[in-house]
Amino acid sequence: MSVLVVGSIALDSIKTATAARADLLGGSASYAAVSASYFGPVRLVGIVGSDFPAHHLDYFQSRGIDLAGLEIAEGKTFRWSGEYAQDMNSRETLSVDLNVFADYLPKLPTAYHDSRVVLLGNIAPELQHHVLDQAPRPDFVIADTMDLWIEIGRPKLVELLARIDCLILNDSEARRFTGESSLIKAAHAILAMGPRYVAIKKGEHGCIFFGPDEFFSVGAFPLAEVEDPTGAGDTFAGGVAGYLAHNLGRDGITPELLREALVHGSVMASFNVEAFGFERLLALQAAEIADRYAAFVKMSRFG
Amino acid sequence: MSVLVVGSIALDSIKTATAARADLLGGSASYAAVSASYFGPVRLVGIVGSDFPAHHLDYFQSRGIDLAGLEIAEGKTFRWSGEYAQDMNSRETLSVDLNVFADYLPKLPTAYHDSRVVLLGNIAPELQHHVLDQAPRPDFVIADTMDLWIEIGRPKLVELLARIDCLILNDSEARRFTGESSLIKAAHAILAMGPRYVAIKKGEHGCIFFGPDEFFSVGAFPLAEVEDPTGAGDTFAGGVAGYLAHNLGRDGITPELLREALVHGSVMASFNVEAFGFERLLALQAAEIADRYAAFVKMSRFG
Numbered sequence: 001m002s003v004l005v006v007g008s009i010a011l012d013s014i015k016t017a018t019a020a021r022a023d024l025l026g027g028s029a030s031y032a033a034v035s036a037s038y039f040g041p042v043r044l045v046g047i048v049g050s051d052f053p054a055h056h057l058d059y060f061q062s063r064g065i066d067l068a069g070l071e072i073a074e075g076k077t078f079r080w081s082g083e084y085a086q087d088m089n090s091r092e093t094l095s096v097d098l099n100v101f102a103d104y105l106p107k108l109p110t111a112y113h114d115s116r117v118v119l120l121g122n123i124a125p126e127l128q129h130h131v132l133d134q135a136p137r138p139d140f141v142i143a144d145t146m147d148l149w150i151e152i153g154r155p156k157l158v159e160l161l162a163r164i165d166c167l168i169l170n171d172s173e174a175r176r177f178t179g180e181s182s183l184i185k186a187a188h189a190i191l192a193m194g195p196r197y198v199a200i201k202k203g204e205h206g207c208i209f210f211g212p213d214e215f216f217s218v219g220a221f222p223l224a225e226v227e228d229p230t231g232a233g234d235t236f237a238g239g240v241a242g243y244l245a246h247n248l249g250r251d252g253i254t255p256e257l258l259r260e261a262l263v264h265g266s267v268m269a270s271f272n273v274e275a276f277g278f279e280r281l282l283a284l285q286a287a288e289i290a291d292r293y294a295a296f297v298k299m300s301r302f303g
Numbered sequence: 304m305s306v307l308v309v310g311s312i313a314l315d316s317i318k319t320a321t322a323a324r325a326d327l328l329g330g331s332a333s334y335a336a337v338s339a340s341y342f343g344p345v346r347l348v349g350i351v352g353s354d355f356p357a358h359h360l361d362y363f364q365s366r367g368i369d370l371a372g373l374e375i376a377e378g379k380t381f382r383w384s385g386e387y388a389q390d391m392n393s394r395e396t397l398s399v400d401l402n403v404f405a406d407y408l409p410k411l412p413t414a415y416h417d418s419r420v421v422l423l424g425n426i427a428p429e430l431q432h433h434v435l436d437q438a439p440r441p442d443f444v445i446a447d448t449m450d451l452w453i454e455i456g457r458p459k460l461v462e463l464l465a466r467i468d469c470l471i472l473n474d475s476e477a478r479r480f481t482g483e484s485s486l487i488k489a490a491h492a493i494l495a496m497g498p499r500y501v502a503i504k505k506g507e508h509g510c511i512f513f514g515p516d517e518f519f520s521v522g523a524f525p526l527a528e529v530e531d532p533t534g535a536g537d538t539f540a541g542g543v544a545g546y547l548a549h550n551l552g553r554d555g556i557t558p559e560l561l562r563e564a565l566v567h568g569s570v571m572a573s574f575n576v577e578a579f580g581f582e583r584l585l586a587l588q589a590a591e592i593a594d595r596y597a598a599f600v601k602m603s604r605f606g
Contacts, residue, residue, distance in 0.1 A: 087484055181390055183507065184527040204486065205508035208522065215602050219511065219520025224487040259605035293606070299518050302562035303600040 003245035007121020013081035024277035028121035031234035036242025045069035125156035162194035239268030306548035310424020316384035327580035331424035334537035339545025348372035428459035465497035542571030
């Protein structure tokens, strides 16, 4: 089953305490689509400028990503640059040039209307709404978000929650969004706004997941070094959505399947942060994913 | 199999953002011994003053705790008072009166020399050494510690690491002790100093555990409210040690048994923080422990 991924496609310039790299492939949809592609076919909806390097498009296609929903517009691709603090836990956005993304409205090809799993990657809530407006209700809609939309797009984000099945956000965003310092209370406050499930990412502390009669907690894969956290959240969300879409046929979306999907998302994110930009994903083999998933099972098992 | 618990026995005065209580039963050995007592017989080594309320001794005895190693000295019991910040994650010590604890040297009754599991509760590393000096090497020695000993007792603490099987400390202590911001690196640095295992407590984020070819990660039981965190670490350590001692006969100390023990420690700590001081433990029934352990298994299972 194909998964539909919408979000930004960007060229990123990234600084860490030890390195700096310019004009890397980036954007929420790029990371999410490539991550999802390890589990099955992906439909990508987004926009790039006429300056977007052809080899990135080749890369997407080599991963089995359908580009019928990708718009190539005259002008420059969305560019972002940022710098990470020494501990990699906080980052500062140095510049954002929306370019062709500025007036973008995502358009779904008719062939995409039957997508059963949709990942609304991290973009403005208005655009996330616009995607849902264009097609019949999918089986499962996941939305990712970030602090920016909690600050400046809150009303539309709250409206979106009534239209989705699962919100993904990180711990500081969950606290900011709800005003609750307890993540348990924050999760329940979010569920009260509409979605059936909420996944709260906690970086090195893993992930907690809430739903009706459902609480799941899983650690992060132990990494001594993080090279570049860019795209970790998108890779996580893409892995979750891709795994769900591929395995939906088993018994539909069950709590068990959701747990497996969340761990596969964590596995994908753990690879992504091991190198700059897409470097690690470019080299990633399916067997490595299976091995790391097995390690996750082993490190979490007791009783 | 009895577990030997050594540590402080105190009268605590505690302030939180919402409440204040004086002269409560406290101390690392008190919490650890009561917690361990839910799994089997406990031998308590410590000291109190002649002012120590008899009903606390009755409580210990009602829990099957052997008091042959408890010294009752003329004078006042060790007193501690502290105040928690709003978020319960940090606390300030308001006063410490060592009283009879000032010149205390733990003395092991001869009958305790065959203890197979020893918990060196959170006291000065010199006193932890002194306990190990008095008896043949037990099967498994766990030491708890805190930031104070990392600051002022570092050389003795480092020496202790070569004599124990497992060190328990929290995430900020592990970072301070090793100078590593990565907990993975911090854990490996600690293992290089001698102990076979290290357990790093992460509060609301659960616990990670390292050993030879062993990595275990488990979340914390989801609590929307924490009433009083005092004794959480001691209750955790006591639960671990008590569970190990009781189940040692199965196959010795295996990684599987250690994982079960760590989760039982987490279960005990999760109860303890639900009310002030010993209030929750005083009411705690064995069936509640079994239920919460089952909930832990359920919330952690996948794949």
